[in-house]
Amino acid sequence: MNMTSIRKVDKVASFRERIRESLAAAIVSGELAPGAMVTVPAMAAEFEVSATPVREAMLDLEQRGFVKSVANKGFRVTEVSRQDLQEIIEIRTLLEAPIMASLATTISVEEISKWRHLADLISEHADAGNLTEFLDADREFHLGLIGLHGNRRLVELIRELRSQTRMVGLAKMTNTPELSKSGREHHEMLDLMESGDGEALSSLMASHFAHVLAWWGPGADSAS
Secondary structure (H helix, E strand, O other), X not given: OOOOOOOOOOOOOOXXXXXXXXXXXXXXXXXXXXXXXXXXXXXXXXXXXOHHHHHHHHHHHHHOOXXXXXXXXXEEEOOOOHHHHHHHHHHHHHHHHHHHHHHOOOOOHHHHHHHHHHHHHHHHHHHHOOHHHXXXXXXXXXXXXXXXXXXXXXXXXXXHHHHHOOXXXXXXXXXXXXXXXXXXXXXXXXXXXXXXXXXXXXHHHHHHHHHHHHHHOOOHHHHO
């Protein structure tokens, strides 16, 4: 087993938290495919930790619907259908596109500059095929900008929608022009904000989310 999202964890952070988020990233990206069986001993060996934090992380993921326990076997990665993903992406587009467009008329140039570094990181991780870091930076970028709208419940709703999203084809997109293009689009979003072009930004957001279905979602191979 050779997955970029699963590796020895840093002791600085909580083992349980880091393992949970690493496994979540592996599931979201498709490195751990729908239907795959995951055992605590195997993951403990991969992460080079004891079984306890792995078991706790798996139970956390079960509560979030990422896995389902199977008696005497371990945990099975749950499936999200293309229809499920399409509905999630549609809701996110309806929520996020107009809010991002509104930021184009209210955000300051100084505020935009604060997000350039994060957009750089997203592109760097996309180009390098660092899926866990790519997803982490992408989440921070989108939720952070939405947070500027000032509605905490909206941020949590979008966070939950993201947690339900599975981009099972993302692992296959490593080191491809498509993944790099998706990474660069975050800079394009900031450019449109800076120019005040909310309409174009809304359109870009819609196409950006469409990539999840076209490139990364279930059935992506047959759809491309």
